[in-house]
Amino acid sequence: MDDASIIELFRERNEQAIAEMKRKYDKLCCYVAGNILSQREDIDECVNSAYYEIWNNIPPDDPNDFRSYLCRIVRNIAINRLKYNSAEKRNPQFTVPIDEIAEIIPSDDDKSVSDDVLADAFSRFLRSQDERHRNVFIRRYWFGDSLSQIAELYGMKEKTVATYLFRTRKKLKAFLQKEGYDYE
Numbered sequence: 001m002d003d004a005s006i007i008e009l010f011r012e013r014n015e016q017a018i019a020e021m022k023r024k025y026d027k028l029c030c031y032v033a034g035n036i037l038s039q040r041e042d043i044d045e046c047v048n049s050a051y052y053e054i055w056n057n058i059p060p061d062d063p064n065d066f067r068s069y070l071c072r073i074v075r076n077i078a079i080n081r082l083k084y085n086s087a088e089k090r091n092p093q094f095t096v097p098i099d100e101i102a103e104i105i106p107s108d109d110d111k112s113v114s115d116d117v118l119a120d121a122f123s124r125f126l127r128s129q130d131e132r133h134r135n136v137f138i139r140r141y142w143f144g145d146s147l148s149q150i151a152e153l154y155g156m157k158e159k160t161v162a163t164y165l166f167r168t169r170k171k172l173k174a175f176l177q178k179e180g181y182d183y184e
Contacts, residue, residue, distance in 0.1 A: 001020045001024065005020075006021055007058060007063070010059070011058065011059055017055075021051065021070070022051065025070055028067070028070075028071065029047045029050060029074045030047055035143050036078040036079060042081055046074060050077050053073055054069075054070065100169065101141055103173075104173045104176065105118065118181070121176060121179050125175045126138070128175075129171070132164075133167075135154070136154065136161060139153065
C-alpha cells in the first residue's frame with residue numbers, strides 16, 4: 001500500500017492504517033530507534049509510541065513525505081527516551097553525533113527561529129551537496145550511524161568519513177550564516 005493510501009486511512013480513522021504503516025515501515029522504525037537506544041524493550045516502546053502519536057496527529061497533520069514524517073517522530077521519541085534513560089550519565093553512543101552538530105544549530109532557548117524554517121534551510125543545503133556527502137551526513141546525524149558503519153557502507157576509511165563530515169558541517173555553518181542564522 002502506498003503512503004497516500006495509508007494517510008487516507010488515518011484521515012478516515014480506520015485502524016487498518018496502523019497495521020499498514022507497521023507492515024511497511026516497522027523495520028525502518030526499529031532501525032532508526034535502534035541506532036539511538038540499545039535495549040529492545042525501549043526500541044519497541046518508542047516505535048509503538050510513534051505509531052500512537054501519528055494516530056493522534058493525522059488529521060490535522062498532512063505530511064507530504066510520510067516516511068520522513070514517521071522517521072522524525074520515531075527519532076525524536078527515541079532521543080527523548082535516551083535522555084530519560086541517561087539523565088545522570090551521558091551515553092556517548094548517540095551524544096557524540098549530537099554534540100558534533102550542536103554548534104551549528106540554534107539552541108532550544110532561541111525562539112526566533114522556527115523548527116520548520118530551520119529544517120527547510122537544512123534541506124536546501126543538503127540538496128545542494130553531492131550525493132555521497134549528503135548521504136554520509138544523513139547517515140551520521142539522522143540515523144545515528146557510527147563512523148565505522150558509514151565507512152563500511154560506502155567503502156571508505158573512517159578518517160575519510162570524519163573528513164567528509166567536518167567539511168560538510170563547515171559548509172552548513174557558512175550556509176546558515178549566509179541565510180541569516182548567525183547566532184553565535
